[in-house]
Amino acid sequence: MFQLHPQLAADTVPVVTWRLCQVLLINDANYPWLVLVPARDGLRDLDDLEPADLQRASEEIVRASKALKSAFSPDKINVGALGNMVPQLHIHVIARFADDPAWPQPIWGVVPAQPYAADALDARLDVLRDALGAS
């Protein structure tokens, strides 16, 4: 019965689907910015996950983090589960750089999203799918 929240669907492009999470790319070229959405109905907070799903979520967060490191060599990974505006549990995994527009602040609300050009989006998805693996 899982359905991706319409706001998440509007802001992102699907990248891959893992055992627990849908892995989405935020359509903002300012940062390599993934969102992991556990495909379970009715979750809001990390503590709503069943124990086996919690373990899998943490493994998938790490997998996404390592993939971003491998693909982009960032200065830092930021991970966050906030959800004050979009109530469906989603976990941000973001590659941060000392010269990105928000550094060293968290990225939320600092500069407007800059949608990818079509070619740049295709290129980024290729790199991400290669780094993240198919499933």
Next chain:
Amino acid sequence: MFQLHPQLAADTVPVVTWRLCQVLLINDANYPWLVLVPARDGLRDLDDLEPADLQRASEEIVRASKALKSAFSPDKINVGALGNMVPQLHIHVIARFADDPAWPQPIWGVVPAQPYAADALDARLDVLRDALGAS
């Protein structure tokens, strides 16, 4: 050889020590705001944790989240591992309210920290230690 980063030590009050993490209270009365610091040397990102510690970290994040819910009945829990400024891995677990000073934004950098008065700090630590458990 683990030593708490001096900036984290300066900004927080120790609450309890769990199997993996030191649980600290940020000295900011604007929000019930915990920080969990895995007591392992040399960690920066969640993906630096060994697999067993990753599982324990996720369990302790959930334990802290449930304790904040039990003690404060917040509208949302925010969890974040950012660390752009303080490089030692630390995980924020924050009870958020629709009438708190930053809602619905993330809390970082919105309003200046408001240190607890001594009596209020003692009262908050009592509530937290009761909710979090001793070890």
